[in-house]
Amino acid sequence: MNVLSETSAACADPAGEELRRCDALPELSRFLTQERHPVHLVGVAGSGMSGLAGLLIELGHAVSGSDKATTTETDRLQRLGLRFYDQHLPDLANRAELVVFSSAIKDDNPILRGARNSGKSLVRRAEALAAIMHAKRGIVIAGMHGKTTTSAMTAHVLREGGLHPSHYVGAEIPILGTNAHWDPRSEYFVAEGDESDGTLRYFHPELALILNIEEEHLDFYPDLAAIEKVFAQLIDQTKGRVLYNADDPNTARLCVKRTGAVSYGFSEQADYRGLDIELRHFGSSFSVYGRGEKLGQATLNVPGEHNVHNALGVIALASELSIPFDKITASLRKFEHARRRFEIKYASDRFLLVDDYAHHPTEIRATVSTAKSIGRRRLVAMFQPHRFSRTKALSRKFGSAFDDTDRVVITDVYAASETPISGITGRTIVDEIIQHGHRGVSYQPRLEWMHRDVGNLLESGDLVLSLGAGNIHEQLEILAADLVIAEKLKSIVGEDSAVRLYEPLSKHTTLRVGGPAQFWVEPQSEHAFGDLIRFCRDEHLPLFAIGRGSNLLVRDGGIRGVVVHPRGGIFEKIEIDGSEITAGAGVKLRQVAYAARAANLGGLEWMEGIPGEVGGALRMNAGAMGAQTFENVTRIRYLDAEGNLQVKNRDDLEVFYRRFPLLEKNFAISATFRGQRAERAEIDSRLRESQEKRRTTQPVAKSAGCIFKNPPSIPAGKLVDELGLKNSRVGNARVSKVHGNFIVNDGDATSAEILQLIDNIKSVARKERGIELETEVEIVGEPQ
Numbered sequence: 001m002n003v004l005s006e007t008s009a010a011c012a013d014p015a016g017e018e019l020r021r022c023d024a025l026p027e028l029s030r031f032l033t034q035e036r037h038p039v040h041l042v043g044v045a046g047s048g049m050s051g052l053a054g055l056l057i058e059l060g061h062a063v064s065g066s067d068k069a070t071t072t073e074t075d076r077l078q079r080l081g082l083r084f085y086d087q088h089l090p091d092l093a094n095r096a097e098l099v100v101f102s103s104a105i106k107d108d109n110p111i112l113r114g115a116r117n118s119g120k121s122l123v124r125r126a127e128a129l130a131a132i133m134h135a136k137r138g139i140v141i142a143g144m145h146g147k148t149t150t151s152a153m154t155a156h157v158l159r160e161g162g163l164h165p166s167h168y169v170g171a172e173i174p175i176l177g178t179n180a181h182w183d184p185r186s187e188y189f190v191a192e193g194d195e196s197d198g199t200l201r202y203f204h205p206e207l208a209l210i211l212n213i214e215e216e217h218l219d220f221y222p223d224l225a226a227i228e229k230v231f232a233q234l235i236d237q238t239k240g241r242v243l244y245n246a247d248d249p250n251t252a253r254l255c256v257k258r259t260g261a262v263s264y265g266f267s268e269q270a271d272y273r274g275l276d277i278e279l280r281h282f283g284s285s286f287s288v289y290g291r292g293e294k295l296g297q298a299t300l301n302v303p304g305e306h307n308v309h310n311a312l313g314v315i316a317l318a319s320e321l322s323i324p325f326d327k328i329t330a331s332l333r334k335f336e337h338a339r340r341r342f343e344i345k346y347a348s349d350r351f352l353l354v355d356d357y358a359h360h361p362t363e364i365r366a367t368v369s370t371a372k373s374i375g376r377r378r379l380v381a382m383f384q385p386h387r388f389s390r391t392k393a394l395s396r397k398f399g400s401a402f403d404d405t406d407r408v409v410i411t412d413v414y415a416a417s418e419t420p421i422s423g424i425t426g427r428t429i430v431d432e433i434i435q436h437g438h439r440g441v442s443y444q445p446r447l448e449w450m451h452r453d454v455g456n457l458l459e460s461g462d463l464v465l466s467l468g469a470g471n472i473h474e475q476l477e478i479l480a481a482d483l484v485i486a487e488k489l490k491s492i493v494g495e496d497s498a499v500r501l502y503e504p505l506s507k508h509t510t511l512r513v514g515g516p517a518q519f520w521v522e523p524q525s526e527h528a529f530g531d532l533i534r535f536c537r538d539e540h541l542p543l544f545a546i547g548r549g550s551n552l553l554v555r556d557g558g559i560r561g562v563v564v565h566p567r568g569g570i571f572e573k574i575e576i577d578g579s580e581i582t583a584g585a586g587v588k589l590r591q592v593a594y595a596a597r598a599a600n601l602g603g604l605e606w607m608e609g610i611p612g613e614v615g616g617a618l619r620m621n622a623g624a625m626g627a628q629t630f631e632n633v634t635r636i637r638y639l640d641a642e643g644n645l646q647v648k649n650r651d652d653l654e655v656f657y658r659r660f661p662l663l664e665k666n667f668a669i670s671a672t673f674r675g676q677r678a679e680r681a682e683i684d685s686r687l688r689e690s691q692e693k694r695r696t697t698q699p700v701a702k703s704a705g706c707i708f709k710n711p712p713s714i715p716a717g718k719l720v721d722e723l724g725l726k727n728s729r730v731g732n733a734r735v736s737k738v739h740g741n742f743i744v745n746d747g748d749a750t751s752a753e754i755l756q757l758i759d760n761i762k763s764v765a766r767k768e769r770g771i772e773l774e775t776e777v778e779i780v781g782e783p784q
C-alpha cells in the first residue's frame with residue numbers, strides 16, 4: 001500500500017497537486033472493494049463524507065470517524081456500526097490502515113498530522129470515491145448547479161429500470177433511502193462529482209453527464225479557465241459517452257468536439273430535445289425528441305424549468321443505457337426531490353414555506369423564478385450567503401438575483417470552514433441588492449433571529465423561501481413550527497382578530513425595550529378571548545396579557561407563548577350609567593378621567609396622569625396623586641383560568657398597595673368605576689393640578705413610570721435622589737434627572753442595561769440605608 005501514502009504530501013498544496021498516478025486507482029479500488037480494513041474518516045459529518053462512510057460500512061470495513069459536529073447522519077451511521085468521535089484527537093486513527101479526509105479539513109488537523117508523521121496511507125474523499133466507483137461501471141454527474149437532484153434522478157431512473165445501481169449523492173434523498181448505497185449486484189455506480197476542490201480529476205468513469213459550467217468556487221480556482229480545465233480532464237478520462245447540456249455555452253464548447261458526445265436541452269441541435277414545456281406549480285410536462293424523432297411525453301413532479309433540463313439529461317443517459325422511454329418517464333413521474341431542493345416545509349391556504357439549497361446567484365434566480373411562478377401574493381426570501389470567497393467574488397451577481405422577490409432578509413455569511421475576509425459580510429450583499437434598486441431588503445446579522453424578522457413581516461398569501469447551503473433551513477423549520485400554532489390561534493380568534501408572530505414588544509412598551517412575543521394575539525371579543533384561554537390551557541402554552549405596556553419591563557429575549565393584547569370592541573368601550581363609568585380593559589385611564597369630566601363626575605381626575613390602560617391599572621392597583629385604582633372600582637368583569645366570565649364586586653376583592661393578586665392568573669375584561677357628582681370647574685382644577693404635577697416632577701422621555709414601590713420609610717424617588725444616583729447610567733439606560741424613581745431610555749437601551757441599573761440602585765440603597773427596594777414595574781420574559 002505504499003502508493004497510497006504518496007498523496008499525503010499533496011494535501012499541503014491542494015491546488016498545485018499533481019494528478020495521482022493512474023496505477024494507484026486499481027490498487028486503492030481493490031483495497032476498498034475487495035478487502036476489509038480499518039478505515040478512519042476525518043470530518044465524517046459532512047454531507048459527502050457521511051455518504052462515503054455509509055459505503056465503506058456496507059463494503060464491510062471497520063469504519064471510525066471524527067467530526068466536531070454531530071448530525072442525524074452521524075447518529076444513523078453509528079447505528080450501522082460507525083465508531084464516532086466528536087473530537088479530532090491525534091491517536092484516533094492509530095489502528096486505521098487508511099485515513100480519508102474531507103476537503104474542509106485543515107492541513108494542521110491533529111489526525112492528519114499524526115497519520116502523515118507515521119507514514120499512514122492518506123487519501124481525499126474523492127479519491128476514495130473514485131476508487132470505489134472504479135470497481136463498477138461509473139457514471140459521474142458533474143456541473144455547477146443541479147448535481148444532487150440530477151444524480152438522485154439518475155439513480156432512481158436506473159433503479160426503476162432494473163439496473164440496481166449503487167449510488168453516492170451529496171444529500172439525503174428520501175426516494176433513494178439514503179445518500180449512498182453499495183449494491184453488490186450492481187453493474188453501475190452513479191455518483192455526484194464535486195467540482196469545488198478540483199477532485200473531479202480523480203474520476204475515470206464510463207459515462208459522464210455534464211450539466212453546466214460557470215464561475216464558482218473562486219476560493220479555489222483563479223478563473224473560469226481553471227474550472228474548465230478540470231472539466232476537460234474529466235471529459236478526457238471518460239471511457240464511454242459524455243452527455244452534455246447543449247444550452248449551456250461553456251459546457252457545449254468543451255464537449256462538442258468530443259467524439260460520440262450526446263447533447264440534450266431545448267436547442268435545435270440537441271440530440272435529446274425538450275419541447276412544448278408546460279410549467280405547473282409543482283411540476284411540469286414536456287415532449288421529448290430523440291435525434292429528431294418524438295419519443296413521447298414526460299411529466300415531472302418537481303418544479304422549475306431547470307429541472308426539465310436536468311430530466312432531459314437523465315432521459316438522454318438512461319436512453320443510451322437502453323432503458324425504454326416509457327419506463328424512464330414512469331419513474332421520472334414518481335421522482336421526489338432531494339432534501340433542501342424546493343422542499344415544502346409548510347403549506348396552507350394562507351402560507352407556503354419552501355426551503356432550497358440555492359447559494360449561487362444563478363441557482364437563486366432559478367429558484368426564485370420557480371417560486372414566483374407559483375403565484376402566491378408575495379414572495380419573501382431569507383438568504384444566508386455561503387462562504388466569504390463566494391460572497392466577495394459574486395457580490396454583484398447576488399445583487400440582481402433577488403429581483404423577483406417582494407421582501408428579502410439577508411443574514412451573515414456561513415463560513416463553511418473558511419476564515420473571514422475583512423469587509424465581507426451579509427451586508428455586502430444587502431448593499432448590492434439596494435444598489436440594484438430593490439426596496440424590500442433588510443439585514444439581520446444574527447442567524448438565530450432570522451425567523452423572527454421574516455415571521456413578523458408575514459402576511460396572508462406569502463410564499464417564504466429560505467435559501468442557502470449552510471443552516472438557514474433550521475430557521476425556516478422554527479418558523480414552520482410556530483406558523484402551525486399561529487394558524488390555529490387565528491382560527492380560534494377569528495378573522496377580525498390579528499395574530500402575529502414574533503411581534504417586537506419594544507413597540508408595545510412605553511420604555512421601548514423588550515424582545516419579541518412568540519405569538520401576538522389581539523382578540524376583539526370576550527368570546528374569542530375565552531376560547532384563546534382554553535386553547536392555551538389545553539396546549540400548555542403560556543399566556544400573558546399586555547395593555548399599553550406602561551409599567552412593564554420585558555427582557556431582551558422576549559416572551560415565550562401567547563401575548564394577548566385585547567383590542568377593539570368591548571375592550572375599548574366606555575359606558576356611563578349615572579355616577580358609574582364602565583370601561584373596557586383596553587381603555588386608557590386618561591380617557592376614563594375625561595369621560596368622567598364630560599359627565600360631571602369627579603374623583604377620577606388622578607387617572608389623567610397615568611399612561612396605562614384599565615387592564616394594567618387593575619392588575620397593579622396603579623395610583624397617583626395619593627389615590628389608587630381600587631378606591632374608585634365598584635366591580636370588575638374578568639375571564640378566569642378556564643376562560644369563563646366572572647363578575648365580582650369590590651367588597652369581594654383582596655387588594656394591596658400596587659398589587660392585585662386575582663389578575664395574576666385571570667384576565668380583566670372591564671371595570672366599573674364610581675365617580676361623585678362635581679362641578680366642572682372643580683374637576684378641571686384637579687385635572688390641571690395633576691397635569692402640573694406630572695409636568696413639573698416627571699420626565700418627558702421613554703420610561704415605565706416609577707420603577708420602585710415606595711418603601712414605608714421614604715419615597716423611592718427621594719431616596720434615589722439622596723443617594724446621588726440621579727443621571728447615573730448603564731449604557732443607554734439612565735436615572736432621570738427630573739425624578740429619581742424614573743429610568744429613561746436614552747436611545748437604544750436594552751432591557752439588560754435597565755435591569756443592571758435597577759440592580760445598581762438596589763445595592764446602593766441596601767448598602768447605604770439598609771433599605772430593600774422592591775420593583776413596581778413588572779419584569780417579564782426571557783433573558784437574551
Ligand code: EPU
Pocket residue numbers: 609622623624625626693697704705706707708709710715716717718719721738739740741776
Ligand atoms: N422626590 C425627590 N426627588 C426625586 C423625586 C421625588 O426628592 O427625584 C420627592 C418629592 O419631592 C416628594 C416625594 O419625593 O416629596 C414623592 O415624590 P412624588 O410626589 O413625585 O411622588 P412619588 O411617590 O414618587 C407617586 C407615584 C407616581 C405618581 C406620583 C404622582 C408611586 C411609586 N409613584 O410618585 O406613580 O405619578 O405619585 O401622583 O407610588 C407610577 O406608579 O408609575 C407613578 C409614576
